[in-house]
Amino acid sequence: MRLFSIFTVILALSGPVLAAETGPATITVTGEGQVEAAPDMAMVSLGVTTEGDTASSALGANSEAVAAVIARLKAEAIEDRDIQTSGLSLGPRYDYGGSNGGQPKITGYLAMNMVTVRVRDLAAVGGVLDGVVSEGANTLNGLSFGLEDDASAIDEARRRAVADAAHKAALYAEAAGVKLGRVLSISEPAGFQPRGPVMMAEASFAKGAADVPVATGEVNLGASVSIVYEIAE
Template identity: 50%
Template structure:
């Protein structure tokens, strides 16, 4: 019995190469937008510093004074949710011995209790500062002006940034003799609301003050990066 020869047929399939088209020329532009807005709120950090020979006495005196400050804030119309303790410290006060061989001694204790307060009506700010100083606050660390709801101002700044980018692109295209095609990409860069902050630390000795506050304006900023296809 004869065996039949086995014939193997190998078929090679040629796959067509897929050529990717290189992107055409593009124009990249960055635009910026700004909006001037009057602040409508303030954040202040203030508190009480007391000193006494004993830590308990210093803490008790501080607690009494700060309770009076918080009560005055409440009477001025500041809500409890807008008053928050930001720091509390108790530290010994050392004497410097005249003789270097003598060890330093504790002469007393210093207690500092600070609260951060949001004032949602700027017309109340000057009166609030005056009231808390009379109530016993003797430390003012900082005052920041801001906007309670900055979203609409930021959106307007974004719209102006896009308009600025489009205007720049049109000028560049016209100057270079090309025609803009469709927008290829758009991305937002940095945006924010710089806040004027008064950081000077002031100490008061229970003196009443008539504090003038100049609110001025805040600048809300936005930037965008855009690219266009350049038509051939």
């Protein structure tokens, strides 16, 4: 009787576990969607790097040059809201040549001020770059293109991702000789951020007389989705 009671308890405990493991058969697929579009804005990371015998002289020269660069940006019709300081550094410059008994020697100071600029008129990008360089900008960290309002493009990329997932699920079901049932879940990857913008091969040129030539190309925005389908009986 004691052994029978123990066996009954084991069955009672194991029953819910077995039931939890016998869910519906499913097919899980991941869909990808991409949308290409002509950009309507550019982001430029530029700045000024200066050197000086003292920290004060290096920073002073840098501040003067950056002020001239910002004034030129405003003269090029760049609004205040589209100009943002993105990096500011000041530090010693060392001589590691061993002329100081093997110890690094400070030979001057280096100041750097980086500014991120949004250019809403693509035809003006070349002129903006040419203008700021003439005013003292000597550092260019990057140039990228994008859409001022990319919500509709990203929504379309998501629709294409769902259609891609549905196509894959139908193909797998056909190959396996089963039928698709209802959708059990739809999810984007954790921490998902729409991909883009990425430069594409096709390019046109936004260029004025004597301006820096700039290839605007296309931007590519992408989305990803995971869908779980039930396999119909």
